[in-house]
Amino acid sequence: MRRPFIAGNWKLNKSIDAASALAQKIVEGVTPDMEVDVTIAPPFTALAAVREVIESSPIALAAQNCYPEARGAFTGEVSPLLLRDAGCQYVIVGHSERRHLLNESNDFINRKVRAVIGSDLHVILCVGETLEERENGKTFNVLSKQLKECFLGVPASVSQQITVAYEPVWAIGTGKTATPDQAQEVHCFLRDMLDRNFGGEASKIIPILYGGSVKPDNIAALLAEPDIDGALVGGASLKAEDFLALIRNALGM
Ligand code: PGA
Numbered sequence: 001m002r003r004p005f006i007a008g009n010w011k012l013n014k015s016i017d018a019a020s021a022l023a024q025k026i027v028e029g030v031t032p033d034m035e036v037d038v039t040i041a042p043p044f045t046a047l048a049a050v051r052e053v054i055e056s057s058p059i060a061l062a063a064q065n066c067y068p069e070a071r072g073a074f075t076g077e078v079s080p081l082l083l084r085d086a087g088c089q090y091v092i093v094g095h096s097e098r099r100h101l102l103n104e105s106n107d108f109i110n111r112k113v114r115a116v117i118g119s120d121l122h123v124i125l126c127v128g129e130t131l132e133e134r135e136n137g138k139t140f141n142v143l144s145k146q147l148k149e150c151f152l153g154v155p156a157s158v159s160q161q162i163t164v165a166y167e168p169v170w171a172i173g174t175g176k177t178a179t180p181d182q183a184q185e186v187h188c189f190l191r192d193m194l195d196r197n198f199g200g201e202a203s204k205i206i207p208i209l210y211g212g213s214v215k216p217d218n219i220a221a222l223l224a225e226p227d228i229d230g231a232l233v234g235g236a237s238l239k240a241e242d243f244l245a246l247i248r249n250a251l252g253m
Contacts, residue, residue: 004223004250005037005163005207005230007124008237009064009092012043019046023053025240029247032058036251037230039090040237044078051087062090062124065098068111070119080119091116092232094126094150096169106149113150117158124163124232125150126211127190131170140189147193159202163209165232166190171212173234180221180228183210187227216245223250 014022019042030038041062042050051061063086067077083091093116094109109125116123127146129139147164154162166186168178178186187208194203210222211232222228231250236242 002205002207002229003035003037005039005209006243006247006250007038007062007090007092007163007165007209007230007232008040008243009062009095009211009232009234010040010042010237011064011097011234013238014042014046016046016049019043020049020053022238022240023050023059026243027054027057027059029240029244030057030059034058034247034251034253036247038247041090041092047083047086047088060089061087062092063088064092064095066091066093066112066116068108068115070115080116080121084119084121088121090122090124090163092124092126092165094146096126096128096167096172100169106146109150110152113154117154117161120161122161122163124165124209126165126167126232128167128169128172128212134168134170139186143186143190144193147190148197151197156198156202159198159205162202163207164190164194165209165211167211167232169212173213175213177213177215177218177222178210180225183222184225184227187225191227214246216242216249219246219250220252 039060039062041064063083066080070079093112098104113123129142133142207229209230209232210228214231214233215236
């Protein structure tokens with residue numbers, strides 16, 4: 001089994017002080033003997049403060065988004081190079097909130113994926129179908145298009161820098177989780193797609209996280225599935241007690 005990977009996506013939440021306090025509690029709760037990779041994604045404004053708090057801990061720093069250009073006249077945008085400078089090791093790309101609220105296309109997300117990898121950072125690519133797409137039997141078509149188009153031009157040699165997060169849009173922030181069976185069916189399909197896209201070895205290395213209303217009480221059943229390697233957690237990552245309980249339950253502690 002791949003080592004469990006738990007990522008907390010704080011979205012548009014937490015002032016600098018609140019983010020530092022939450023990060024401090026996570027540092028205290030995740031001890032180096034725990035066989036888990038943990039990363040947290042605060043808002044941009046709190047990256048520097050959180051970086052200081054987690055500096056000598058095993059917790060990694062992630063950004064929630066980036067712009068695909070390295071520098072230039074792009075008011076309000078942040079490049080992967082600047083995120084690396086700010087101490088990030090991971091960048092989340094293609095989150096459904098950005099796809100839907102900001103109309104981000106697979107093509108634009110592909111540029112971001114390549115920019116993140118080209119800046120020696122690790123990308124967490126989110127994919128997922130809407131409820132309408134699922135009900136119309138289009139889940140696998142949508143996912144295969146997202147994966148293919150978002151990884152266009154990305155070689156298998158960088159697979160160590162890639163994580164995929166399956167986040168069914170209908171399960172994000174709604175309290176509706178995909179059942180472990182539903183999630184496993186899709187993860188298995190995605191693993192197969194990665195195999196076709198990058199070749200066998202890469203598809204074994206690339207972690208596939210599940211996201212969408214993951215909580216301390218459903219993480220263990222999800223992780224028991226062979227192709228679910230961890231979770232991208234929104235709501236339950238905003239309180240240290242919940243996030244730490246989720247990590248402990250992921251490890252069966
Ligand atoms: P949620 O969010 O855990 O609050 O459903 C998950 C995500 O959007 O990454």
